[in-house]
Amino acid sequence: MSGTREPFDPFLTKLLAAAGGKASAPIEDIKNGIEKIKTALHLARKWEEGIFDGFAALTRTVDQIIQEQPSVNDDSIKSQGAPLDFLSTENGKKLLASAAEKVEEMASKVPCDFQLSPTTSSPSSVSKEIPMNEEEFQCMAEKITAPDPGLTNLNIVYDYLDPQLKRCFLYFSAFPENKVIRRRIMIYWWIGEGLVAPTSNGRTAEHVGEECFKMLIWSNLIQPIYQKHSKTAKYCKIYPWARQMLVSKAEEYPENFFTFDQQDRPTFNSMQCERACLVAKEEKDQVAVTVKSKPNELRSLFNLSAQYLSCNKDQLASLKAIAALQLGRWQYLSRHHIEFTDTKFLEALQFLKGLRYLSLQGISRIIDLPETIAGLTNLLILDLRSCHNLENVTPAVTSINSLTHLDVSECYLLDKMPQGIGSMTNLQVLKGFVVASTRSRDPCRLSELTQLTKLWKLSIRIGSEVHIGEDLSELSKIESLLSLKITWGQMKSSPMKIREPKTMKGSAPLEITELKTSSNKTMKRSPPSQITELKTSRNKTMKGSGSMKESMVLAFSLLKLEKLVLECVPDEDSMSWLKPGGFRGLKRLYIAGGKLRKLSTVTENDGWNVEILRLKFLKELKLEWVDLKMKLRQLRCAQIYECPNILYSPSGFDDKGYWVRNDEDASSSSMAGTIAPV
Structure with missing residues (x-):
């Protein structure tokens, strides 16, 4: 068998190179x-x-x-x-x-079918839109049709997995059945414990983790949940009949993978195994992070359901062998938040020398991290997402040279990033980078990011009163970039009143969450995709959540970029840099919110290879769908949602505003391509 398979890989490599972005x-x-x-x-x-x-x-x-x-x-x-x-x-x-x-x-x-039933592995059969409402989402997930458990003997499939995939699968035993689990959380956990690692041929640990996740789906061991018209599952859940088998296998594992109580809930018992979970029996119960015995052997601590926590510095410092510490939120929706009675426990992090994964996501009252965090010399992933009280990222973070992932997205009180990020040469993913105003003291500039040669995913937030100008063109020097997100938004320097936009019937209501800084200044935030007009306390209107008109930015190139997300674009000049010649690899283009009136950078240029387009909450955008489709000849899926001034035929779109190319569209597009000049 191996003799017939060997020639295929070089052939596929050549085929990919020859096809480029066309197929x-x-x-x-x-x-x-x-x-x-x-x-x-x-x-x-x-x-x-x-x-x-x-x-x-x-x-x-x-x-x-x-x-x-x-x-x-x-x-x-x-x-x-x-x-x-x-x-x-x-x-x-x-x-x-x-x-x-x-x-x-x-x-x-x-097993009846080793290729496995398409019921669970085909996006078309389980293709579901991830809704904004948690109850609706949970109801949808529970209704997904699952295959008959008799079709596949899970024990046999599990026994034939290689050791790495067996261990990857056992981590799911910590979660209740029918709960939606994010792929990213599982991969970070695996990376933290060293279960997946970079390969010699250049594949990152995250990409290896994604392959393991796919293998578990194809083995029919976890149930994928697809966003509508997506072929990649970013969420999953555990089959009801697989949960019991998982618990049994986890308990049979040498030295116990997890320990469980009588209700099959994972427990915090460091005396019997290397992993423990923080579980609240009742929703409002306060859970203490206490180590009963053998703290030096605990490798992983995961907050499964505790919303209110207390943690003693000495207790935390005793976890000498800890590699993965998930104290923050793992759930999909932001309504789940975590509170600690005191955040002084963070000072003990310096003693956790073997820590590789640290998540404080969604934990309130964290204003800053202690400078002693620089002592985490083996840390790979630092997740501070949705720490709404975070006002400053200590410069000590930039001395953690091992860091590959830094996430400070949805930390709306941050007004700058520390200088020195450019020296973090192993950084691959940077989310929530803040482009500070000229008044900020010693901020990190976009030009510093050009030193990050391994960076493939970047999201930035351009604050109010920031003139980005030609600085944005510095991004062209980050040649490894595959995914880029730019959000124009507000920061704490000027408290703002947000006027709720009108929404269509059936759409999710606008959530406004009150935040307070350390100086007790109250702020309100809103999802950036729905911000259309902001007012300062002086009643000065700012379009697209930017206070002043952006300078024209010259076109630049990011030839490897595959995904581009633009939120709250204040005007068309802010997109003047987006030309097809410089973005030949761009496959996914998402634009949401803001005061964009025209999209001439797309409609007046040929040569786009965009396959997926999403336009949402663009109430002032005027264009015709026919003209847009003619320019985007490779387009196979689009969404137009709450864009009342875009002219299109509703018959080709579903109730969520999705359009999918059919054979007739492909034929007409091909004919147009032979006539229209390129």
């Missing part, structure tokens, strides 16, 4: 299909080996019993019919019955 969707389908087949063949080989071993043992047993019979051992009657004569005897019939039971037992373990 990325089919090529991705081919790659995914091949990986799925490899998974199936791997399981099939494992099962085949087990079956052959079983039959070999059975054959030896039968042969030995037959040879021990006197009639068979007698040389005078050894012939082809002698064994058959024996099998017609009483002992022979018992032997046949025993052999039949053995064969039936092996047959019962045969």
Whole structure:
């Protein structure tokens, strides 16, 4: 088998290079299909080996019993019919019955379809839009049709997984069934414990984790949840019948993978295993982070359901072997927040020298991190997302050279980033970078990010009263960038009143959350995708949440960029840099919110390779869908939502504003391509 497979990989590599951006969707389908087949063949080989071993043992047993019979051992009657004569005897019939039971037992373990049912692995069959309302989302997730558990013997599939995938799967035993689990949380956890790591051929640990996640989906062990018209599952849940098997396997694992109570909830018991979970029996219960015994052996601590926590510095400092510390929120929606009675426990982080993953996501009352955090010399991932009281990122963070992921997104009180981020040469993902105003003292500038040669994912927030000007063109020097998000928004320097925009019937209401700084100044924030007009306390109107008109930015190139998200764009000049020649690899373009009136940078230029387009909450944007579709000839999926001035035929769109290319559209687009100049 290996001899016939070897020539394929070079062929696929050449095919990808030759196709470039022209056939990325089919090529991705081919790659995914091949990986799925490899998974199936791997399981099939494992099962085949087990079956052959079983039959070999059975054959030896039968042969030995037959040879021990006197009639068979007698040389005078050894012939082809002698064994058959024996099998017609009483002992022979018992032997046949025993052999039949053995064969039936092996047959019962045969998975019906090693390629697995498309019911769970096809985006089209489980394609669901992730709604904004939690109850609606949970209801949707519970209604997803799951395959008959009889179709696949989960124990057999699990037994044939390689050791890495077995361990990856066991981490899911911590979660209740039917709860939505984010892929990113699981991958970060795996990275923290060293279960997935970078490869010698340049693949990052996160990409390796994504492949493991896919393998578990294709093995029918976890149930994927797809966003509408997406082929990539970013969320999943545990099959109801798989949960019990998971708990059993986790308890059977050497030294216990997790320990569970009588309700199969993971417990905080460091005396019996290397992993522990913080679980609140009642919603408002306060849970203390206390170590009963063997703190030096605890590798992972995960906050599963505790909203109110207390933590003693000495207790935390005793966790010398801790590698993954998830104290913050893991749930999908932001309504889940965490509160500590006192944040002084953060000072003990300096003693956790082996810590690789630290999540404080959604924890309130954290204003800053202590400078002693610089002592975490092995830290890879620092997640501060949605720490709404965070006002400052200590410069000590920039001395953690090992850091690959830094997330300070949705920290709306931050008004700058510390200088020195450019020296964090291993940084791959940076979310929430704040472009500060000229009045800020010693901020980090965009030009400093050009030193980050491994950075592939970046999101930035341009504050009010910030003239970004030509600084944005510095991004062209980050040649490794694959994903970029730019949000024009407000910061704490000028408290603002937000006027709620009108929404369509059935759309999610605008959430406004009150925040307070350390000086007790109250702020209100709103989802950036829905901000259309802001007013300062002096009643000066700022469009797109930017206080002044942006300077024209010259076009620049990011040839490898695949995804671009723009939120609250104040005017068309702010997008003047976006030209097709400099973004040939761009496949996904999302624009949401703001005061954008025209989209001439797209409609007046040819040569786009965009395949997925989303336009949302653009109430002043005027254009015609037909003209837009003619320019985006590679377009296969689009969404137009709450954009009342875009002219299009509703018959081609569903109730969520989605349009999907059909064969007729593809044919007309191809004809247009032969006529229109390029």
